[in-house]
Amino acid sequence: MIEFSLQVESRIIQAILPELGKIYAASQRETVFPFVCPNPLDDDLVEAWENGLAEEGRGDREAVARLMSDPKFAHGRVAVPEAEAEDLLRGLTELRLAIRSHSLAEVSDEELESGEFSLSGRDASERIGYFAYLVLAEIQERLIERMG
Amino acid sequence: MPHQAIPTPETEEKTSREIAAPWKVIVLNDPVNLMSYVVMVFRKVFGYGEQKATKHMREVHELGKSILWTGDREQAETYVYQLQRWRLQTVLERDD
Numbered sequence: 001m002i003e004f005s006l007q008v009e010s011r012i013i014q015a016i017l018p019e020l021g022k023i024y025a026a027s028q029r030e031t032v033f034p035f036v037c038p039n040p041l042d043d044d045l046v047e048a049w050e051n052g053l054a055e056e057g058r059g060d061r062e063a064v065a066r067l068m069s070d071p072k073f074a075h076g077r078v079a080v081p082e083a084e085a086e087d088l089l090r091g092l093t094e095l096r097l098a099i100r101s102h103s104l105a106e107v108s109d110e111e112l113e114s115g116e117f118s119l120s121g122r123d124a125s126e127r128i129g130y131f132a133y134l135v136l137a138e139i140q141e142r143l144i145e146r147m148g
Numbered sequence: 149m150p151h152q153a154i155p156t157p158e159t160e161e162k163t164s165r166e167i168a169a170p171w172k173v174i175v176l177n178d179p180v181n182l183m184s185y186v187v188m189v190f191r192k193v194f195g196y197g198e199q200k201a202t203k204h205m206r207e208v209h210e211l212g213k214s215i216l217w218t219g220d221r222e223q224a225e226t227y228v229y230q231l232q233r234w235r236l237q238t239v240l241e242r243d244d
Contacts, residue, residue: 038240093235109179
């Protein structure tokens with residue numbers, strides 16, 4: 001089991017959880033990462049390609065759902081079985097892509113990549129979205145460290 | 149009865165040449181994925197060492213893209229599939 005405590009206050013986790021839940025639900029209904037088959041003229045291959053990746057992505061989203069529903073997570077504690085760590089990493093990437101698409105659509109790529117992003121003048125959805133985006137990044141960083 | 153083009157030796161030769169030609173697996177930059185994540189994915193998918201994976205990650209970050217691998221079409225498609233599984237934007241191009 002990989003376990004660690006996040007370096008953010010519990011009140012921030014509790015503030016972002018409802019927003020995370022909404023974005024997670026939205027990401028179930030729409031694709032935020034396009035699976036692009038390199039041979040678009042072969043209909044059978046395109047179908048197998050997209051369905052295969054969508055099916056494999058289900059486990060990733062389930063790992064995220066388990067994390068978010070773990071009561072310890074609301075207090076900044078992350079616990080994931082080692083066998084699920086890769087699923088969780090991919091699922092968190094998908095969720096960060098969804099946050100970028102839903103809450104941070106007005107933020108430029110340069111601002112997001114450099115981290116030079118001012119919260120003043122941004123609405124609540126953007127601010128909470130950005131905190132959620134950072135918290136998920138911290139989980140990914142810590143998981144990668146522990147996976148060696 | 150629908151008309152169906154009969155492949156000539158020339159078209160057959162061209163098709164087999166296209167498949168046999170080397171193909172490049174190219175990863176594109178995105179503002180979301182962490183550098184450490186990208187390095188880890190390159191190591192897992194291609195079996196690269198830390199140094200080589202980091203070099204490619206830096207190319208993606210600084211130049212907008214990096215050619216991760218060049219070789220036959222079938223293996224290249226497998227790599228593209230694996231990279232998309234990790235949500236990295238990847239394209240396949242013929243190496244002219």
